[in-house]
Amino acid sequence: MARLTEAQQRLVTEAVTRAEENTSGEIVTVLTDRSDGYTEVALLWAAAVAFTAMAIVSTFPAFYTGLFDRIFGNWAHDWTAGELMTLVTGIGLAKFFGMWLIQAWQPLKFFLIPGPVKSARANEAAVRLFKVGADRRTVGRTGVLLYLSLRERRAEIVADEAIAAKVPAEVWGNAMAAMLVEIKAGRIAEGMASGVTEVGKILAEQFPRADDDVNELPDRLIEL
Numbered sequence: 001m002a003r004l005t006e007a008q009q010r011l012v013t014e015a016v017t018r019a020e021e022n023t024s025g026e027i028v029t030v031l032t033d034r035s036d037g038y039t040e041v042a043l044l045w046a047a048a049v050a051f052t053a054m055a056i057v058s059t060f061p062a063f064y065t066g067l068f069d070r071i072f073g074n075w076a077h078d079w080t081a082g083e084l085m086t087l088v089t090g091i092g093l094a095k096f097f098g099m100w101l102i103q104a105w106q107p108l109k110f111f112l113i114p115g116p117v118k119s120a121r122a123n124e125a126a127v128r129l130f131k132v133g134a135d136r137r138t139v140g141r142t143g144v145l146l147y148l149s150l151r152e153r154r155a156e157i158v159a160d161e162a163i164a165a166k167v168p169a170e171v172w173g174n175a176m177a178a179m180l181v182e183i184k185a186g187r188i189a190e191g192m193a194s195g196v197t198e199v200g201k202i203l204a205e206q207f208p209r210a211d212d213d214v215n216e217l218p219d220r221l222i223e224l
Contacts, residue, residue: 008189012221015193019200024207025142026217032224034151035125041113042103050096057088110151118152126156166206175199
């Protein structure tokens, strides 16, 4: 992942600082290249292609044995069951490893991952990071994680108990929309800063800043 510049990181950090001036809520921002490696999805695609190829060869053996004979000059060759099985297996293995290798090209790999799987993995990663970095780490349990995964093109907002009890999940829609408009235009830092600003407005309404409030979680953008 191309790291954000120091100025872009500062833009997000300053947005968090400003947002927290009016609320006791604590906002944590995380930017990552991807939420998962999706190795098992790549394996499933490779296996699916391999078994499909094997099924086709098994259905039309004469075509493939004839093609093989023409390529290698075995014009009068009489194929045994064992040789045919070897041919089917060999083609299946070739397709499996070929499909596995071409998925090394990341745009294709992520194109082949179903949308619901990407969404689920992004959500799981956001919740996991929230539990590690923000869950129950504030006195009033008012931590919020704003998470952006670039490869999946997914954003998540995860809130601590006190906030979740007062703010329905759908209320975060404005923050998500403000963030995604900028991100779709290629302005990642600006998008996260916009999302933080909207989150701050929501928190200020429900959790106004107290006179004795202290900053309990880091304001800086975390890049993974």
